[in-house]
Amino acid sequence: xxxxxxxxxxxxxxxxxxxxxxxxxxxxxxxxxxxxxxxxxxxxxxxxxxxxxxxxxxxxxxxxxxxxxxxxxxxxxxxxxxxxxxxxxxxxxxxxxxxxxxxxxxxxxxxxxxxxxxxxxxxxxxxxxxxxxxxxxxxxxxxxxxxxxxxxxxxxxxxxxxxxxxxxxxxxxxxxxxxxxxxxxxxxxxxxxxxxxxxxxxxxxxxxxxxxxxxxxxxxxxxxxxxxxxxxxxxxxxxxxxxxxxxxxxxxxxxxxxxxxxxxxxxxxxxxxxxxxxxxxxxxxxxxxxxxxxxxxxxxxxxxxxxxxxxxxxxxxxxxxxxxxxxxxxxxxxxxxxxxxxxxxxxxxxxxxxxxxxxxxxxxxxxxxxxxxxxxxxxxxxxxxxxxxxxxxxxx
Amino acid sequence: xxxxxxxxxxxxxxxxxxxxxxxxxxxxxxxxxxxxxxxxxxxxxxxxxxxxxxxxxxxxxxxxxxxxxxxxxxxxxxxxxxxxxxxxxxxxxxxxxxxxxxxxxxxxxxxxxxxxxxxxxxxxxxxxxxxxxxxxxxxxxxxxxxxxxxxxxxxxxxxxxxxxxxxxxxxxxxxxxxx
Numbered sequence: 001x002x003x004x005x006x007x008x009x010x011x012x013x014x015x016x017x018x019x020x021x022x023x024x025x026x027x028x029x030x031x032x033x034x035x036x037x038x039x040x041x042x043x044x045x046x047x048x049x050x051x052x053x054x055x056x057x058x059x060x061x062x063x064x065x066x067x068x069x070x071x072x073x074x075x076x077x078x079x080x081x082x083x084x085x086x087x088x089x090x091x092x093x094x095x096x097x098x099x100x101x102x103x104x105x106x107x108x109x110x111x112x113x114x115x116x117x118x119x120x121x122x123x124x125x126x127x128x129x130x131x132x133x134x135x136x137x138x139x140x141x142x143x144x145x146x147x148x149x150x151x152x153x154x155x156x157x158x159x160x161x162x163x164x165x166x167x168x169x170x171x172x173x174x175x176x177x178x179x180x181x182x183x184x185x186x187x188x189x190x191x192x193x194x195x196x197x198x199x200x201x202x203x204x205x206x207x208x209x210x211x212x213x214x215x216x217x218x219x220x221x222x223x224x225x226x227x228x229x230x231x232x233x234x235x236x237x238x239x240x241x242x243x244x245x246x247x248x249x250x251x252x253x254x255x256x257x258x259x260x261x262x263x264x265x266x267x268x269x270x271x272x273x274x275x276x277x278x279x280x281x282x283x284x285x286x287x288x289x290x291x292x293x294x295x296x297x298x299x300x301x302x303x304x305x306x307x308x309x310x311x312x313x314x315x316x317x318x319x320x321x322x323x324x325x326x327x328x329x330x331x332x333x334x335x336x337x338x339x340x341x342x343x344x345x346x347x348x349x350x351x352x353x354x355x356x357x358x359x360x361x362x363x364x365x366x367x368x369x370x371x372x373x374x375x376x377x378x379x380x381x382x383x384x385x386x387x388x389x390x391x392x393x394x395x396x
Numbered sequence: 397x398x399x400x401x402x403x404x405x406x407x408x409x410x411x412x413x414x415x416x417x418x419x420x421x422x423x424x425x426x427x428x429x430x431x432x433x434x435x436x437x438x439x440x441x442x443x444x445x446x447x448x449x450x451x452x453x454x455x456x457x458x459x460x461x462x463x464x465x466x467x468x469x470x471x472x473x474x475x476x477x478x479x480x481x482x483x484x485x486x487x488x489x490x491x492x493x494x495x496x497x498x499x500x501x502x503x504x505x506x507x508x509x510x511x512x513x514x515x516x517x518x519x520x521x522x523x524x525x526x527x528x529x530x531x532x533x534x535x536x537x538x539x540x541x542x543x544x545x546x547x548x549x550x551x552x553x554x555x556x557x558x559x560x561x562x563x564x565x566x567x568x569x570x571x572x573x574x575x
Contacts (some may be wrong), residue, residue: 004423138455171432172426172429172457174429176419272456
């Protein structure tokens with residue numbers, strides 16, 4: 001049934017449809033309305049058999065999720081930006097312990113300087129933590145990806161992070177098709193863990209692994225990540241068959257056949273990119289521009305990306321984070337996926353700390369990228385002036 | 397696509413107004429998107445919120461640069477917020493003011509209504525958002541007053557909802573009468 005809902009409230013309802021038995025959260029900034037919404041659904045009795053725990057920090061939130069998931073209970077939490085960093089030690093533990101937690105990350109910038117707005121710096125900090133990471137393009141996808149995430153997580157015995165752009169999605173009202181409880185129950189049956197901690201059958205998890213075995217354990221974790229590609233695709237197809245929405249999978253293409261230039265991005269900026277590309281293509285007979293929406297950032301679907309981009313002459317990667325002193329993160333990974341192909345790759349760093357991204361700005365660089373590394377909308381005069389002052393102070 | 401930009405100050409229900417407008421359009425079977433300008437919301441600070449209404453799927457997330465209508469909940473932000481920037485020809489401007497405001501706008505329908513006064517009279521609080529939505533329905537015809545009333549009832553309940561509905565109706569009737 002269709003509703004006009006705020007992104008966070010829609011995701012809260014989607015979480016309730018997935019019947020988690022433990023939801024834990026540190027409900028203070030940085031946070032979204034999601035956990036507040038879930039809390040209300042628990043209190044009003046709409047989400048039954050669920051223990052809602054307000055904890056004292058993000059570190060405690062992820063730790064509670066680890067504990068409850070180890071006890072064999074479907075568990076959920078959510079955070080943003082600095083909150084994820086505060087969790088980070090336990091974020092690695094969750095994947096190492098093979099616990100299928102689902103967590104929403106309402107993507108926001110990382111300070112300092114303090115900034116509460118959207119970018120993907122928080123998500124990038126967790127890119128090597130062993131979680132599966134899915135990015136939503138709009139709020140319908142955010143809803144659908146969460147429902148798929150529990151199934152993917154429990155099938156793979158790996159935690160899944162669903163990333164949705166802070167404010168741009170979490171605070172936006174849109175039309176949302178919320179599935180029926182019965183249908184979600186059919187798609188996502190009750191959680192039956194293969195293993196759980198049980199006082200009647202005592203055992204230990206998370207034992208120390210010595211140098212003689214550690215490499216093997218990590219290698220196997222890597223292999224499982226790669227296997228997740230197949231599972232994410234399969235569950236996306238199952239979801240589409242049942243709910244008639246192609247909102248999952250590893251990636252999606254838009255007018256990429258015969259496109260000379262293909263734009264690659266993750267998250268909510270894809271909507272603005274698609275509108276820009278439509279306007280640019282309208283002026284030509286052939287479809288010059290195409291778009292690749294990357295849904296699964298971890299695992300990184302090299303093979304599928306290569307297949308989708310192989311006929312392009314130029315690939316423009318628009319990314320909302322970058323490695324200081326190095327450059328684009330996503331674009332380096334795309335470059336690896338395209339190794340050996342004669343394709344020009346342009347990095348566009350955009351929207352940092354909530355900087356506005358407009359169709360006009362995008363159209364300009366899609367048509368004529370001035371460099372292979374562009375900071376979209378960077379106020380170069382101010383940067384030059386500031387840099388001059390710094391050099392003067394150094395006496396250079 | 398019809399695009400509305402709402403200017404005001406924190407505490408005046410600017411964001412809620414955009415949300416209610418999107419709900420009104422949704423209730424009429426349209427696609428609608430509402431989002432705030434993501435300031436760090438504080439009482440009294442300038443706030444902008446946006447609403448897009450369309451018969452097709454809305455994908456773009458850029459702020460509204462060329463609005464078909466601008467609603468001003470607090471006229472003291474007009475200059476500093478560049479409230480009328482980019483407004484399209486034949487667009488609408490709706491200003492919360494009991495007296496006329498000089499806008500220097502050509503080819504734009506400008507309507508002033510004392511929304512705070514109506515809100516104080518009908519609701520007992522100086523929150524002009526629901527009042528302005530009633531007036532907006534009459535001025536533009538983009539959404540029906542019935543949808544606005546239903547939207548108010550989804551965001552508020554009890555006496556507050558009733559009073560805001562009445563305030564929106566008063567503004568709707570007055571704007572229709574003066575059009």
